[in-house]
Amino acid sequence: MTLTELRRAIESMSVPLISFENKTILITGASRGIGRAIAEGFGRHGATVYGTARAESSLDWMAAAGMHGRAADVSQPGAVAAVIEEIVARHGRLDCLLNNAGVASNTPSGGMKEGEMDMIINTNFKGVFRACQAYYKAQRRSGGVIINMASVLGLVGAPLAGVYCGTKGAVIQTTRALAVEWASAGFRVNAIAPGFIDTDMTEMIKKRPAVREKLLGQIPMNRMGQPEDIVGAALYLASDLSSYVTGHVLVVDGGVTAM
Secondary structure: OHHHHHHHHHHHHOOOOOOOOOEEEOOHHHHHHHHHHHHHHHHHOOEEEEEEEOHHHHHHHHHHHOOOEEEOOOOOOOOHHHHHHHHHHHHHOOOOEEEEOOOOOOOOOHHHOOHHHHHHOOOOHHEEEEHHHHHHHHHOOEEEEEEEEHHHHHHHOOOOHHHHHHHHHHHHHHHHHHHHHHHHOOOOEEEEEEEOOOOHHHHHHHOOOHHHHHHHHHOOOOEEHHHHHHHHHHHHHHOOOOOOOOOEEEEOOHHHHHO
16 A cells, blocks of 8 residues: 555545635645645545646646646735635635645856846745735635645755745745734745755756765655645644644654754
């Protein structure tokens, strides 16, 4: 039995440990990879799931799964706010916002152009902050749960990731700041910091055997993570099991940052 099959067997138990029945969840960047795995995880636990991507066509899978896909470019002001307003108007509230959308590059820091720098900052940092801000305004009378997708590269340095590391570090510090500022209004704000996950964002590593072997040598568990490895962290932070947890960065990296 694979790890994924084991998780699904546990999730199918007659008495679920976590349930999101009558809960609404919005996940940005839900078209593939970690975002899609998390959306499917919440769906299996009964949530009403909304997901965004730049192109609505990339979210066709959501409709087939009974979920709700919306086109929204998080780098653009007001894009996610409009989706949040729609959800609140339709369901009365949005129980959890999960900011997952992000971009990366492999450009050497000394050669990065302004346009590429702006794209990464506008998506990874400004997009997250604007979404948090819009969610707070929509839910300020009832509170809510925010989960921001950071990265271990917000905690440690790496070559060819100068701006990416900077934005993920900013997400971590913003998560902590908002957790403190909004706690009295009933908000919990946490972050997940994935390690090296087997998605299209790590395609360059997988295509270069020498780079892959070097990377695996730096991971105590000796494997890259799968998108499904992040689902449990998201379910925990969104649920009442973490009702006294805020301002926390939950690292899911196979032991990289423990070395």
